[in-house]
Each structure stands twice: as C-alpha cells, then as structure tokens.
Amino acid sequence: MSQYSPTDRPNGPVIADLRSDTVTKPCAGMRAAMAAAEVGDDVYGEDPNVTALEQRLADQMGKEEGLFLPSGTQSNLIAMLSHCGRGEEVIAGDSYHVIRYEAAGASVLGGVALHALPVAEDGGLDPEAIAGAVKEDDSHHPISRLLSLENTNYGQAVPLARIKAAVAAGRAAGLSIHLDGARFFNAITALGCGAEDLAAPFDSISICLSKGLGAPVGSVLVGPRDLMKRARRLRKMLGGGMRQAGVLAAAGLYALDHNVTSLAEDQHRAAALAEHLRALHLGTVTHATNMVFLTPRDGLDIVGAMAAQGVRLAAPAPATRMVLHSDIDDDAFAAILNGFTQAADARGAA
Template sequence: MSQYSSLSNSLGPVVADLRSDTVTKPCTAMRAAMAEAEVGDDVYGEDPLVNRLESSLAERLGKEAAVFVPSGTQSNLLGMLAHCGRGEEVIAGESYHVIRYEAAGASVLGGVALQALPVAQDGGLDPSAIASAVKEEDIHHPISRLLSLENTNYGRAVPLARINAGVEAGRALGLSTHLDGARFFNAITALGCSERELAAPFDTVSVCLSKGLGAPVGSVLLGPVDLMTKARRMRKMLGGGMRQAGILAAAGLFALERNVARLTEDHQRADALAAHLRALDIGPVTQATNMVFLTPVPGVDLGGLAAYGIATSAPDPACRMVLHRDIDEAAFAHVLSAFDAIAAQRGAA
C-alpha cells in the first residue's frame, strides 16, 4: 500500500495525524499574514511578496535567482527540464522521489531518461556507482547530463561528506547537479550545517515550504539566472504560472521566518517516540530527523490506532510516522498512550 494512504480507515475524529508533515495546517498568525498580503500579478512579475520570497531565499542559500512554484513535484520537474533536453539522462537514487513518486514526469513530459542507482544506508549514492552510470559517448546511449541527489531521504540527513563526494564524482564526468531538498531545513537541522553549506555543491536546489515548515502550498526552485529563466518558461508551459500568488508567498515567508528553528522539536519528539516503541518491544524501529519507522511483529495490529484517533501510513512492511508542528505535547502524549494500549492488547491475546 502507498505511504500516501488516506484517512478512510479512521473510526472517529483524528487526534494525531502522523501520515506526513504535509498535513500541517496554517496557524492563526500565518492565516492573518495571508489575509493581509499585498498582491500583484506574478506572471507579470508584479507580486511583491512572491518577489520577496524568491529573492530572500536565493540570498539565504547563496543562489542567483529563484522561482516560486505550486509543488515540490513541479519544482523538481522544472529543475530537470531546465538542465536536460530530450534524449538526455538524469542519474538519481532508485528510492528518490524524482524516480519513485513523481510519476516519471521528466520522461513523460520532457523525453528525459531516468537512471536509478542503489541508495546506501545513509541515503546517499556511492561515488563509484555514479561514475559507472555515466554513459560513454555512443549513439546507442542517452546523454548523461544531470545528477539529482536528495536530502533528506526517508528522513535520513545525508552527511555533507557523502553529498560532496557524489557531486565531485558527477562533476568530474561533466554532470550538472540538482538537489531535491523537500526537507532541506530538516537536513540542516540534523547536520548542524548552514543553509549555504548544503546548497553550495548544487547548480539547482528545490526547497519545499509545505512540509515541516507548515505552509499550505508551495516550493521554490533556486539556481543560476539562465536556468531559472528556462524554468520560468517551463512553469508557464506546465500551467504553473500563478496570478495573485502573494497570498501563498506570505505563508512561505512566515514559515521561513518563524518555523525553521522549531524543527528541532519535531526531531526530539521523533527520537522520544522511537525510544518509547523500542521499550514496548512491538517490532524493529528506526528513526531519523522527524520520521519513525516501525515494522510490527505478528500479533501487533496497528490498524487499531485508528480507534484512538491516530492516523498512520499502512505497514509496507514498516509503518512510517512523521512528527510535525501540528503534533503538540498533548497529541504526542496521546500517541504514546495509544501505543501502550496496542502493546497491552498483544500481551493479552
């Protein structure tokens, strides 16, 4: 079953939605910022808050320019299409979103080949595998053009040394580089590095605003002016040009200004949840940044969590649980109590 399963199995009001950090809702202050936003027509380049969002995030990450888009899928797609022409190739990890969860858009819409590589335990790619994947100049092969990495990957913050080694291997063979940084700020929080340090190795970077940062909509693609000009044209072709988008940009600015530092709370709660589950001994547990993965042992029915108002992904074989800003202390305590009850039911069976 997909990790993006619905709430259809819920038996009542949802107390804690752990399916993803995409389920966060704008807080009252963010809604006020959206309601008061000064707007203009962004397709004409006249929306002041969109312009501010793009320029301020580009400055923070050390990039020349940026393009605000509706989704992370579109941001990654625009990045790949800006780098690659038809018959060219993107090299990426087989579990990375650009290959597994974005409907092969680069292939379907851009005629771009996707080459999948094994992903290491730390979420990175082996430099030798990257080098081996680059095609020699031959009419029988696509032209290897772009290396696309991901950070975080299944919650794992890929170390800078691994990132840099992969980028160096790709660049030595003429590849451009892209980072799917959907959870970019979770990565820098876990790695203890600066925004510029994580962004620096890459020509283009995609950053999502609607996951842990809590904005309702939007991602930003960043990179050099020439590639962002191409991406903006592609955005128009894909129907991603938005008009008075300052209402959405206001949420993104609010999130960037107020919600980055608090990501440590999500990571700490994920760590605490993992420790609690290990103590209950109901299955193997792994945890990274704001994500916890539990593979229930026979006799543990996680479907029963719905009766306690807790929504999770279906085990496949692991159940992914994501901590986020809408899981406060009360909701978190409820989650721990619900797992205590599930564990007790196993013991009574």
C-alpha cells in the same frame, strides 16, 4: 503498498495525524499573514510577496534567483527539464522521490531518461556507481546530463562529506547537479550546518515549504539566472504560472520566520517516540530526523489499533512511516505515546 495509500480513519476525532508533515494546517499567525498579504499578478512579475520569497531563499542558498512553484513535484520536474533536453539523462537514487514518486514526469513530458542507482544506508550515492552510470559518447545511449541528489532521504540527513563526494564524481563526469531538498531545513537542522553549506555544491535546489515548515502549499526552485529563465518559461508551459499568489507566498515567508527553529523539536519528539516504541516491543523500529519507521510484529494491525486511539498512520509498506511535525504539540504527543501503550497492552491481553 505506497506510503500515499488510503489509511484507516478514526471513527471519532483525529487527535494526531502522523502520515506525513504535509498534513499540517496553517496556524492563526500564518492565516493572518495570508489574509493581510499585498498581492499582484505574478505572471507579470508584480506580486511583492512572491518576489520577496523567491529572492529570500535564493540569497539564503547563495544562488542568483528563485522561482515559486505550486508543488515540489513540479519544482523537481522543471529543474530536470531545465537542465536536460530530450534524449538526455538524469542519474538519481532508486528510492529518491524523482524516481519513485513523481510518475516519471521527466520521461513522460520531457523525453528525459532516468537512471536509478542503489542508495546507501545513509541515503547517499556511491561515487564509483555515479561514475559508472555515466554513458560514453555513443549513439546507442542517452547523454548523461544531470545528477539529482536528495537530502533528507527517508528522513536520513546525508552527511556533507557524502554529498561532496557524490558531487565531485558528477562534476568529474561533466554533469550538472540538482538537489531535491524537500526537507532541506530538516537536513541542516540535523547536520548542524548552515543553509549555504548544504546548498553550495549544487547548481539548483528545490525547497518545499509545506513539508515540515507548515505552509499550505508551494516550493521554491533556486539556481543561476540563465537556468531560472528556462525554468520560468517551463513553469508557464506546465500550467504553474499563478496570478495573485502572494497569499501563498506570505505563508511561505511566515514559515521561514517562525517554523524553522521548531524542526529541532520535531526531531527530538521523533527520537522519543522511537525509544517508546522499542520499549513496547511492537516490532522493529528505526528513526531519522523527524521520521520514525515501525515494522509491526506479525499479525499486529497497528494502523487499525491506533485509529481506535484517534491517531492516523500510513499503511505498512512494510514499515509504517510516522512523521512528526508542527501540528503535534505536547498534548498530541502524549496522546500518541498513550495510544501506542494501549495498543501494546491490548496486544498482550489478546
């Protein structure tokens, strides 16, 4: 079952929602920034907040330009279509979002082939597998054009050395390199590196503002000027050109100013939650950055049990993914820990 499938909804008030870090609501400060935003028509290039957001992230990543987009899915799609023509190929991990959760948009809309490789336990790709996936110059095959990596992957912050080895294999084969950095700032928080350290090996990077950073909507694609010119045309073609989008860009700017440093707290809470679950013996537990994965013991309806405690969880697939985020404060976190304790007590009494 997909992590995006419907889940049990608590009968009473929702105390905490752990299904994803996309469920966050704008805080009062972010709403005030949105309300006060100066706006203009972004399709004409006249929205000051959009321009500021695009250039800020481009500069932070050491790239020439940025492009504000409605979603991470559209950002990745436009990146792949900007790098690749019809009959060309993207190589990516079989559990990466561009392969598993984006409806094969590059293939459906752009005629781009997707080649899936096994993903290692740390979320990286094996350089030899990358080299082996690149097609020879033969009319029977698509033309291998782009390597698309991901960081984080299922919460795993892929080490820089692993990233650089995969990029080197791609470069040796003449591939361009894209990063799905939906949780880019979670990755650099866990790795303890700067933004440009992770960004430097890539031609293009997609950065999500609503995952972890708490903005209501939006991603920014960054890269070289010629690539971003193609990307801007594709954004218009795909219906992603927005007009007075400064109210949304203002939320992204607020998130960059106020919500990056709190990612370390989310990751600390995830580690504490994993330790708590292991102590309760509710099943197999793993965690990485701001995510915790619980594979419940046989017969344990953990989703229903936690719904009764006012905590929303994703359905097991087979593990239940729990994502810590900016809306989980100390009180909500205490309620989560207590809810799992109550579920364990009820399980023991059954």
